[in-house]
Amino acid sequence: MSVVVRFAPSPTGFLHIGGARTALFNWLFARHHGGKFLLRIEDTDRARSTPEAVAAIIDGLDWLGLGWDGDIVQQFDRAPRHAEIAHQLLAAGHAYYCFCSPAELEVMRERARAEKRSVRYDGTWRDRDSAEARPGIAPAIRLKAPQSGSTTIRDLVQGEVTIANTELDDLIILRADGTPTYNLSVVVDDHDMGITHVIRGDDHLNNAFRQKQIYDALGWAVPEFAHVPLIHGPDGAKLSKRHGDLGVDAYRELGYLPEALRNYLLRLGWSHGDDELISTERAVEWFDIDAVGRAPARFDFAKLGNLNGHYIRAAEDERLVTLVAQRLEKLVGKPLTDIELRRLRAAMPELKLRPKTLAELAANARFLVAPRPIRLDDKAAKLLTPDARQLLTDLLDRLRAPEWQPERLENEIRSFADQKGTKLGAIAQPLRAALTGSLASPGIFDVMKILGREESLGRIADAAGSAG
Numbered sequence: 001m002s003v004v005v006r007f008a009p010s011p012t013g014f015l016h017i018g019g020a021r022t023a024l025f026n027w028l029f030a031r032h033h034g035g036k037f038l039l040r041i042e043d044t045d046r047a048r049s050t051p052e053a054v055a056a057i058i059d060g061l062d063w064l065g066l067g068w069d070g071d072i073v074q075q076f077d078r079a080p081r082h083a084e085i086a087h088q089l090l091a092a093g094h095a096y097y098c099f100c101s102p103a104e105l106e107v108m109r110e111r112a113r114a115e116k117r118s119v120r121y122d123g124t125w126r127d128r129d130s131a132e133a134r135p136g137i138a139p140a141i142r143l144k145a146p147q148s149g150s151t152t153i154r155d156l157v158q159g160e161v162t163i164a165n166t167e168l169d170d171l172i173i174l175r176a177d178g179t180p181t182y183n184l185s186v187v188v189d190d191h192d193m194g195i196t197h198v199i200r201g202d203d204h205l206n207n208a209f210r211q212k213q214i215y216d217a218l219g220w221a222v223p224e225f226a227h228v229p230l231i232h233g234p235d236g237a238k239l240s241k242r243h244g245d246l247g248v249d250a251y252r253e254l255g256y257l258p259e260a261l262r263n264y265l266l267r268l269g270w271s272h273g274d275d276e277l278i279s280t281e282r283a284v285e286w287f288d289i290d291a292v293g294r295a296p297a298r299f300d301f302a303k304l305g306n307l308n309g310h311y312i313r314a315a316e317d318e319r320l321v322t323l324v325a326q327r328l329e330k331l332v333g334k335p336l337t338d339i340e341l342r343r344l345r346a347a348m349p350e351l352k353l354r355p356k357t358l359a360e361l362a363a364n365a366r367f368l369v370a371p372r373p374i375r376l377d378d379k380a381a382k383l384l385t386p387d388a389r390q391l392l393t394d395l396l397d398r399l400r401a402p403e404w405q406p407e408r409l410e411n412e413i414r415s416f417a418d419q420k421g422t423k424l425g426a427i428a429q430p431l432r433a434a435l436t437g438s439l440a441s442p443g444i445f446d447v448m449k450i451l452g453r454e455e456s457l458g459r460i461a462d463a464a465g466s467a468g
Helices: 017-032 051-064 075-091 102-114 182-192 202-218 248-254 258-266 280-286 301-314 317-332 338-351 358-368 378-383 386-399 406-420 424-436 444-451 453-464
Strands: 004-007 036-041 095-098 140-143 150-155 159-164 172-174 197-201 224-228
Touching (some): 004 017, 017 036, 017 051, 017 197, 017 224, 017 248, 017 258, 075 095, 075 140, 075 172, 075 182, 075 202, 150 224, 182 202, 197 202, 202 224, 258 301, 317 338, 317 358, 358 444, 378 424, 386 424, 424 444
Parallel strands (some): 004 036, 197 224
Antiparallel strands (some): 095 140, 150 159
């Protein structure tokens, strides 16, 4: 059997982190088995579905590198097909017209609550003749669900799960206005698309029982189900925005690389021994549903940051230059000049060693493109005391003559420190503050080389003359 899976988001918001993991698991499963990964937009909720959300979902999948096969299926466009199947069930005696008005259904619900029963449809029209209906009431169509026995899902993650059929009422499959309901649409679309495995969050497990009853009534083969536990926060509570339940676009903006996010999401609920760093190629080779755990995974920003730092260090310098340049241009409000881009390229091998996000990397690289006089952070400003500024003034004359290479600059500044009877650090830190505006940067002699003679001497002169 050729594997065919699908990712089927509702376009009512951005592609959130849980949806991204679901998409990743489906994509990996398809690629591992040499099958197809299809994309279906479940946009039947017309009031909440927006073109902007559809665009955000597609953009998120593109950025994550989760390409789909074939054309995107828009569920709303298939509504006539869904209605056709509802009437097919009606004609076969597996469904019936329900003429209950909204008021009657509310009375039914109130009675159940008063009697402390589950709020379910009581089958009022299950065996009645439509001729008994009052004129002018448009009927819904309900599935004639089995009333005895049980329904069992043999789930690839959850195992065998059974529910008594008395717990399931006759669900509406076609509303009175002629629009299909979610569970019918999903079954028809999955069947028509040839879906062999339905991999989704375990919040859909209850839907699976209803969907299986629809499959059985139609005599269609039921796909394999795999309901993956949801992602929780570090405290074990349901994932929220404060935990990291953000759109994929937010992670992109925060400075995470797509390969790092893929690697991290892969390890949320799936494992391969003690392996933590898993390339996409290796993930395709190793991934299968049998290694997905039943316990909820816990989202941890610290682990994601550490993983992202690894992928930043492993990334090609030129790729990072492009990504960081885009961020720097936003920070300084102008395109970078060729000189500034050359500085960024020269500094990147060392700049990328410590940051955990591209945002941190850009912040650390800002000194390379900062206009003079550069802005000093609080620590750098406090360090530039009158004595420190005098040292910089005296140092300027020594720096005008040397060849502008790190080794020569280091020798000159060490000689200057010896002349002043002080340690190198007493010179290097004020120098670092003057050149970068902070007390953290790549090696100070490399910074001077990257900035060049004219820019370096200009920044030192600015700081030396910045008496309060």
